[in-house]
Amino acid sequence: MDAAIAEVRAIYRAVDERPIQRNCLQRRECCHFRLTGRTPYLTRGEALTAAKALRASGRTRMPARLDGCCPFLNAATGKCMIYNDRPFGCRTHFCAAAGGPYARHEIADLVQRLERIDRELGGDGAHVLHSAVSDALQELR
Numbered sequence: 001m002d003a004a005i006a007e008v009r010a011i012y013r014a015v016d017e018r019p020i021q022r023n024c025l026q027r028r029e030c031c032h033f034r035l036t037g038r039t040p041y042l043t044r045g046e047a048l049t050a051a052k053a054l055r056a057s058g059r060t061r062m063p064a065r066l067d068g069c070c071p072f073l074n075a076a077t078g079k080c081m082i083y084n085d086r087p088f089g090c091r092t093h094f095c096a097a098a099g100g101p102y103a104r105h106e107i108a109d110l111v112q113r114l115e116r117i118d119r120e121l122g123g124d125g126a127h128v129l130h131s132a133v134s135d136a137l138q139e140l141r
């Protein structure tokens, strides 16, 4: 499991280093799922990585949010609690004002690596953020 998490982190570094121009204006709309109508889906390796980051922050359960925002969005600071380990979708989805999401062909190789890790961990594809990370937290116990 640790090797899978290390590979997921390497994929995150790789996508962050891609020279694809986007101009994020820090409006943080993308963390407000009710506003955007979109919720990130995580493969098993991403979910384990997010769960590990949450545990490292001293939490053992998914934070509760009733306002349609991502549970990882800190209500007090307005910042992502697991920013360094935020899922792939959070690194590749940009609002229209910021230049729009990455095109599939720009990141297809990295998506395929995440899918391979998912299969190796016995996963069955990506699941919606909340349930994917809740399951991963159980697995880390």
Ligand code: SF4
Binding pocket: 023, 024, 025, 026, 027, 028, 029, 030, 031, 093, 094, 095, 096, 097, 098
């Ligand atoms: S990509 Fe857009 S919605 Fe997301 S944080 Fe940046 S400005 Fe905000």
Ligand code: SF4
Binding pocket: 030, 031, 040, 070, 071, 072, 073, 074, 079, 080, 081, 082, 083, 086, 087, 090
């Ligand atoms: S994981 Fe972090 S960056 Fe991604 S939607 Fe949630 S708060 Fe935003």
